[in-house]
Amino acid sequence: MKSDLRKEMMTIREMCDAFEVTPRTLRFYEAKELLSPERVGTKRLYSKTDRARLALILRGKRFGFRLEDIRQTLDLYDRDDGNSAQRKRACELGVQRLAEMEAQRANLDLAIAELKAELTDAEAKGLVPRRAA
Template identity: 50%
Template sequence: MPNDLRRPSRTFTIRQLCLEFKCTPRALRFYEDKGLLAPARDGMNRVYSYKDRARLQLILRGKRVGLALAEIGEILDLYEVDDGGAQQAAKSLRKFRERILALENQKLDIDKAIKELKLGVEAMEKRLTETRPDLLPRAADYDQMLRHRLDGVEHSEAK
């Protein structure tokens, strides 16, 4: 690729990357220890290149979809191979398909667990209706309170 088409030689501080990607300096140092990032040094300060920034973006995406750091490292290492990214794309494709399959299996397990829990709830509600109906309103109140808490967690994670 001709040099004029490459990204500029802009650099980033650890603080800039942490703010941009909402991660901690500790996380960046951890990825450096694992060999996933290799920032330059200016005295005691880490200096991240545009390439380091792109690698961090890929690391965080890989983690978000559940790839292990070793798998992410394998994919990142293929970036250096001079084949236009073909090997990296092929490896990524295989890893992504494996991850999709694993997540689909987890989803089936979760769906089964939800079904079993709902059956259990129905059985307990029926039993309470027959034996201690005075306890049912408390169960409904608890259910409402729990749903409210979970909604708050979902909203705070989305931020």
């Protein structure tokens, strides 16, 4: 069974390859207390749980969360011993973030429209070659 346990653990390099991050990033996340891999001697070994956490971290980043927010949310999950107050908090953060993202999208749409108009205008004045449609 020892080989099984070994298979569960990954070195920093394996993690980097699996998740497409750099060693620096993993160590950075550790310094920020987002990860806490086991130490065998001086080296790090990442468990399945660590991998799950990292996956959550990266997904959080795709959502535009800051690492600090992600850390808090992750900590809540950890301390979630049946009591759902923690999950509630996590969801609140999510709802908040969702609102921010939708606001951001609205602004982006505005800017896109404005810029498009600008370009169309320049074309109309013949100041510039027409775009591809």
